[in-house]
Amino acid sequence: MESLRERKKEATRRALHRAAIRLTLDHGLDNVTVEAIADAADVSRRTFSNYFAAKEDALLYGDAERMQSLLRAFESRPPTERSWPALRNSLHALMEEVGEPDPEWAAQARLARAHPSVLARQLARWAEFERTLSSLIAERDGLPPGGPRARILAGAFMTSLRIASLAWIDQHPRRPLAVVAEEHLDEMARSFE
Structure with missing residues (x-):
């Protein structure tokens, strides 16, 4: 069984992943920033960096x-x-x-x-x-x-x-x-x- 903390981390990873895909499909990879992905997932830029090194990793x-x-x-x-x-x-x-x-x-x-x-x-x-x-x-x-x-x-x-x-x-x-x-x-x- 995963702990509540692990489940929350996984939910954040998935939210960032979904936001990265959605934004990239809508605007193209070159027009999407890490900040935009973090905003769309309702987390900070620092939180994004805790989970992924780059937008490509989130994708x-x-x-x-x-x-x-x-x-x-x-x-x-x-x-x-x-x-x-x-x-x-x-x-x-x-x-x-x-x-x-x-x-x-x-x-x-x-x-x-x-x-x-x-x-x-x-x-x-x-x-x-x-x-x-x-x-x-x-x-x-x-x-x-x-x-x-x-x-x-x-x-x-x-x-x-x-x-x-x-x-x-x-x-x-x-x-x-x-x-x-x-x-x-x-x-x-x-x-x-």
Whole structure:
């Protein structure tokens, strides 16, 4: 159970994230300031700085939370389950829990593609997540830490998710993200030889 203090902190993070997305969609990233985001979330500039280093971080908070949820789901999988099935089952469980992403998520992804500063932060976070995932995979499968198998498995999974997300954002009519992700993970699991 989280304490009341932790729940309030999380509510503030989410309010700042929602304000950042709303303002950026309405006015464009270049026309949004940290002060405007703080005002829209009804907090001070200093409070904003306690939670995020920059407006790009506030924009990407939802993405970071989904990645952390995925890590927790992976860690909670049965220890006898090999990593690739555990990764896929973790994603499936997360998609069932959170449901189909809302339009805000797609808009956030489009923002990342359109603005180098957001894309750079997003890619850095995904790389950090991939390193963490690689360590968890090595531990789960009894592989050498930092070895190629764990790193390749983590990279293949993350690449599949990234490409699936881009395909989902660009498709019309839109199909469920879970279906698109499964198709991409199936393709990644096929042999290249």
